[in-house]
Amino acid sequence: MSTDFQSSRVALGARLRELRTEAGLDGKGVAERLGWQRSKVSRLENGKQTPTVADLTAWAAAVGNPGCAGELKGRLTGMETQYRSWRRQLAGGHRARQELAIAETAATQTIRGLEIARIPGLFQTADYARHVFQANASFRQVTNDTEAAVRARIRRQEALYEPGRLFRFLVWESALHMRICPRDVHAGQLDRLLSLVGLDTVELGIIPLHADLRRTPAHGFWIYDQRLVIVETIGNEMWLEDTETIALYERAWEWLAESAVYGAAAQHLIGRARGSLDHA
Template identity: 50%
Template sequence: MVTDYQQAREALGVRLRGLRYTAPGGQITSTQLADALDWPVSKVSKLEHGRQTATRADLRAWAEGTGQAEALPELVSHLAGFETRIRSWRRQLASGQQAVQEYWAAETARSRTIRVWEESTVPGLLQTAAYAQAVLTRYAQLHGSAADTEEAVLVRMRRQEWLYEAGHHLRAVVWEPALRALICPPSVLASQLDRLAGAIGMNTVELGVVPLSAALKISPANSFSILDDRVVAVEDWHAELWLDDAESIALYGKTWSTLRESAVYGAEAHHIIASARRALGAG
């Protein structure tokens, strides 16, 4: 199946090929362009046929190499159009986790209301530093990213200041297994559950828990966040999807509302959190 992302990559490749064909001094061959840019010819071919994702540096080199530097803003716009849809972890984590957390912090700061669904971990805006350290360390190990977890945790903790600013609202729905998953030592999870229990009384937080015993109208799946009906961020193993088209936002809004129908709040949510806490013992 050809994805929207792949179609966008191929469309950018067509535009790049067009620049090569219409160079001011006449058509430039693939070999000539590769030689001029000190690239292998295979890279030119992959970019033109949508088999490789261009970087901004690649686009700049291409525009200048074909004598059409003025085309760069258009090319970058093309790239941004599908980079906002799929942000691969490999590319994002190339320089470490701190940059990813800073991107999230900026998007959070732009938002007034954030709706979250989490099926496996506690939402980032409600994490303790020790819990965040454990989670981010696991992901760093999985993706082999730079060892800047402590810096990333600091950014995540600063992002939580958003919760204490007037006019902000976090509406989080969490599946009960997320309260019991030992992604961290039991003592760390115990403190994290205490933090969650305290969040229930916050004016800016609406925390719902979907019990394991609840009847579900839809199967729990990937975690996602909806920021102000402006953009949806969906997490997967290989990438984050940032979707800003109205159709996708509406679908995820409906999905969130459907999952929320199975959640409990207030004293009932507190009871489930307390039960998970007791299962850990006194740690």
């Protein structure tokens, strides 16, 4: 869980505690009014559990201040808008999230991205994407709608060929060697990357393993124009929109871009990874 998300949850818990004490109730008293275990009250107040909308509505009524329910729900909505759990987003499978990605891409002129462990979704072949979705569905134990998700991902890639768009991506060299699919599928994926180098809408930089770095690539992220940064964690997807955070990620991207190679040098690194498959 991200530190910012946890901080927001702790702040919400502190507000719940404040409302309780203002009502002259102790933890046991509010638990009895709500019909909850005392432990749930403690977890909510200490930021160890995320409340539901129903929890907040009930809390406001229990402390005799139903009018504060709107404030509490607003705090929760802000948390969930910025930090979207994968469990909720993928409850019905991956296709819906891919459709959302299509919409965000359509609304964006320039996307900058960094991937350190896999090929960016916009550049994936159908076979490579299929293995990504299947593995993720198994890991997260969600509905497996792989074929629908693959079709949506490939449909999103139509934007790569639209004049006026720009897709500036950095890929850590190690991602070229990460084997998350059979050898022939991986080979096809690297061939696909080679074909994208030189496309006028794509700027593909490979960060060599031996590169001198001003900053290490801590995790992948995507920047949509100058309005949105999306970061994936194991449990959540963060949608970050404040200008200070966006500027921070832009600086991280620019510093890493200084260490990347492009054009023929990038093709050489991709080709070397491709060649290693023939000798594996």
